[in-house]
Amino acid sequence: QEGYKLWLQYHPVEDAALKKHYTSQNAAISVDHNTPTGSVIREELNTALEAMLELQPNFTSPDKASLLILKQAALPEELQKQLPSNAVQDEEGFTIASLNYTGKPVILITSQTDAGLLYGVFRYLNLLQLHTDTSQLSVTDSPKIKKRILNHWDNLDRTVERGYAGFSIWDWHLLPHLIKEEYIDYARANASVGINGTVLNNVNASAYILQDTYLDKVKALADTFRPYGIQVYLTARFSAPIEIGGLKTADPLNEEVRTWWKEKANAIYKKIPDFGGFLIKANSEGQPGPNNYGRSHVEGANMLAEALEPHNGIVMWRAFVYSDEKPEDRAKQAYSEFVPFDGKFKKNVLVQVKNGPIDFQPREPFHPLFGAMPETPLMMEFQITQEYLGGMSHLVFLPKMYEETLQEDTYARGEGSIVAKVIDGSLNTKKLTGIAGVANIGTARNWTGHPFAQANWYGFGRLAWDPYLKSETIAREWLGMTFTTTPEFIDTMTPLLLNSREAVVNYMTPLGLHHIMAEGHHQGPGPWVKDLGREDWTSVYYHKADRMGIGFDRTSTGSNALAQYAEEIENTYKNKRTIPEDYLLWFHHVAWDYEMKNGQSLWYTLARKYQDGVEDVAQMKKTWNAMQDYVSPAVYEKTRMLLDIQYEEAQWWRNSCLLYFQQLSQMKMPPFIPKAPHSLEYYESIRDPYAPGIKPSWD
Numbered sequence: 001q002e003g004y005k006l007w008l009q010y011h012p013v014e015d016a017a018l019k020k021h022y023t024s025q026n027a028a029i030s031v032d033h034n035t036p037t038g039s040v041i042r043e044e045l046n047t048a049l050e051a052m053l054e055l056q057p058n059f060t061s062p063d064k065a066s067l068l069i070l071k072q073a074a075l076p077e078e079l080q081k082q083l084p085s086n087a088v089q090d091e092e093g094f095t096i097a098s099l100n101y102t103g104k105p106v107i108l109i110t111s112q113t114d115a116g117l118l119y120g121v122f123r124y125l126n127l128l129q130l131h132t133d134t135s136q137l138s139v140t141d142s143p144k145i146k147k148r149i150l151n152h153w154d155n156l157d158r159t160v161e162r163g164y165a166g167f168s169i170w171d172w173h174l175l176p177h178l179i180k181e182e183y184i185d186y187a188r189a190n191a192s193v194g195i196n197g198t199v200l201n202n203v204n205a206s207a208y209i210l211q212d213t214y215l216d217k218v219k220a221l222a223d224t225f226r227p228y229g230i231q232v233y234l235t236a237r238f239s240a241p242i243e244i245g246g247l248k249t250a251d252p253l254n255e256e257v258r259t260w261w262k263e264k265a266n267a268i269y270k271k272i273p274d275f276g277g278f279l280i281k282a283n284s285e286g287q288p289g290p291n292n293y294g295r296s297h298v299e300g301a302n303m304l305a306e307a308l309e310p311h312n313g314i315v316m317w318r319a320f321v322y323s324d325e326k327p328e329d330r331a332k333q334a335y336s337e338f339v340p341f342d343g344k345f346k347k348n349v350l351v352q353v354k355n356g357p358i359d360f361q362p363r364e365p366f367h368p369l370f371g372a373m374p375e376t377p378l379m380m381e382f383q384i385t386q387e388y389l390g391g392m393s394h395l396v397f398l399p400k401m402y403e404e405t406l407q408e409d410t411y412a413r414g415e416g417s418i419v420a421k422v423i424d425g426s427l428n429t430k431k432l433t434g435i436a437g438v439a440n441i442g443t444a445r446n447w448t449g450h451p452f453a454q455a456n457w458y459g460f461g462r463l464a465w466d467p468y469l470k471s472e473t474i475a476r477e478w479l480g481m482t483f484t485t486t487p488e489f490i491d492t493m494t495p496l497l498l499n500s501r502e503a504v505v506n507y508m509t510p511l512g513l514h515h516i517m518a519e520g521h522h523q524g525p526g527p528w529v530k531d532l533g534r535e536d537w538t539s540v541y542y543h544k545a546d547r548m549g550i551g552f553d554r555t556s557t558g559s560n561a562l563a564q565y566a567e568e569i570e571n572t573y574k575n576k577r578t579i580p581e582d583y584l585l586w587f588h589h590v591a592w593d594y595e596m597k598n599g600q601s602l603w604y605t606l607a608r609k610y611q612d613g614v615e616d617v618a619q620m621k622k623t624w625n626a627m628q629d630y631v632s633p634a635v636y637e638k639t640r641m642l643l644d645i646q647y648e649e650a651q652w653w654r655n656s657c658l659l660y661f662q663q664l665s666q667m668k669m670p671p672f673i674p675k676a677p678h679s680l681e682y683y684e685s686i687r688d689p690y691a692p693g694i695k696p697s698w699d
């Protein structure tokens with residue numbers, strides 16, 4: 001039950017004075033509950049105030065209320081006049097302010113829209129959960145990004161691609177009739193952080209979702225989510241006109257195909273008038289797409305955009321493409337393919353780009369497409385599920401990683417052109433803006449499996465709302481709402497969360513290494529992986545370690561992927577001396593005995609990083625052991641056991657990678673590396689075809 005409530009725990013307020021103060025402020029509430037969102041608000045306030053204050057608020061008229069929740073259009077003049085000068089301008093934004101009304105102090109939550117009111121109420125409850133002094137409130141906030149979306153990689157058979165928290169929460173066979181409690185609590189949780197859209201199904205899509213019978217099920221979910229301000233989207237399998245439409249082709253220039261999609265869109269909107277649109281993975285990893293017919297991504301995307309346009313729907317066209325025909329460095333391909341399309345997509349198309357140019361690694365430089373397509377709205381795609389970051393068992397606080405990417409400077413329009421500005425549209429004045437997170441949610445009792453993976457869902461939502469937020473702020477909020485506001489706990493656990501990201505980089509892929517995990521499921525080390533169907537699925541392709549050194553030369557002497565970045569970056573990164581060492585082996589092939597900034601050899605420093613990663617996890621364990629008094633026994637024990645796994649796996653990573661690289665470097669293991677309990681052959685022989693996360697087959 002505890003984990004199920006996520007960050008909406010609404011722990012009792014124990015401080016008597018604070019409780020009294022909050023009680024008087026919230027005893028009488030005015031909210032228009034004649035709208036669906038209004039009743040959601042009322043319900044949430046009932047739940048929260050009962051739990052935090054043992055208070056059953058009295059819902060009453062504005063003149064008798066101490067807390068007023070009113071749309072701007074309905075504000076009495078007396079309140080209107082007192083609004084702070086920066087009060088809400090944006091549709092989804094809100095203002096929370098301490099004002100006077102009919103001779104007494106009140107708190108007003110106001111917005112132009114129902115969704116904005118709901119966001120305002122959740123923020124207000126967040127302030128109460130964090131025991132904020134609410135006597136003089138003046139908070140105005142609005143989302144900086146328009147489309148804030150979860151991407152579920154959920155298959156219709158309820159398996160979840162790269163899912164580590166059980167099966168899909170969508171119970172397709174009982175829909176549309178059974179609306180599970182989980183759907184409502186899912187919507188509450190999302191609305192509480194401002195997520196306003198959800199793509200229900202996998203990017204490796206099944207066409208069946210577009211059949212009428214399934215659309216009725218989708219409609220039931222859309223109806224459930226609507227009062228929470230959440231729009232529903234679907235992935236569209238490009239070959240659907242063939243698979244479920246009986247056509248001979250899916251050529252985007254074929255008239256019959258175009259009509260099929262238009263009719264399909266009309267049918268969807270008849271059921272779901274506010275349907276959000278389509279997400280498409282095309283001509284990538286075997287998925288069908290316009291290239292199958294000699295057409296371009298633009299022709300494919302624009303065909304769908306045209307079908308959705310009359311209904312205000314959008315197309316999110318993914319740039320995650322790499323072809324097996326081209327021998328080009330995989331890191332370069334999306335840029336090479338998409339930059340020529342800049343400005344050619346229809347107005348309702350967003351190009352969805354992963355944060356880095358390879359694939360959700362523990363650390364990647366930002367994707368060079370950011371900043372390189374000024375005429376096209378680019379959407380960010382982050383992965384919340386931990387495909388390459390320890391799956392279900394490693395504690396890694398991802399907002400720290402998201403923040404790093406969002407803050408990176410593209411220099412696209414001079415210094416300060418950070419990725420966040422590309423995404424929120426401010427760099428190139430874009431109105432249509434978006435951000436997506438690949439969800440980490442499943443049927444696990446606590447939604448995410450690992451208790452701390454909830455923080456990544458929360459943090460994604462917060463950054464989607466405001467990509468300039470500090471990960472430290474997010475950590476503090478989440479810890480306070482989920483566990484306790486006790487300062488000793490928060491002050492100790494915040495650094496643990498913030499450091500957890502660097503720890504995983506160190507014990508898996510330090511100094512710019514990437515994609516050296518075990519084959520297929522990506523769980524555990526596999527630097528020796530070679531000879532697969534495609535070269536760019538192997539580890540040896542990415543680390544290029546040999547007797548001389550290690551790393552992927554992406555400078556002009558190598559693949560020259562570096563040239564896809566702005567000159568400022570290129571100039572700093574092309575030189576081993578000036579590139580940030582975090583990216584060294586991403587861009588350079590470096591000799592084992594190369595002298596690093598610390599005066600030690602690359603080999604020594606690499607070993608040191610692996611050891612640091614392991615020691616960081618040891619420290620996390622220690623810190624957690626002292627937290628027993630602050631969290632429930634169940635969460636304490638579960639996290640303790642998971643940290644034990646993480647510690648073991650961190651050592652497994654260190655031992656395997658160092659033994660593997662040592663046979664190439666032929667250098668001595670530094671003295672701080674303990675002797676590995678097994679041989680390299682042993683580590684190489686570990687196979688686990690059943691490890692979670694293997695790509696399930698889709699239909």
Ligand code: BDP
Binds near residue numbers: 204359360387695
């Ligand atoms: C990779 C995953 C694969 C996804 C693919 C994608 O390994 O399961 O289908 O990305 O994003 O990270 O399409």
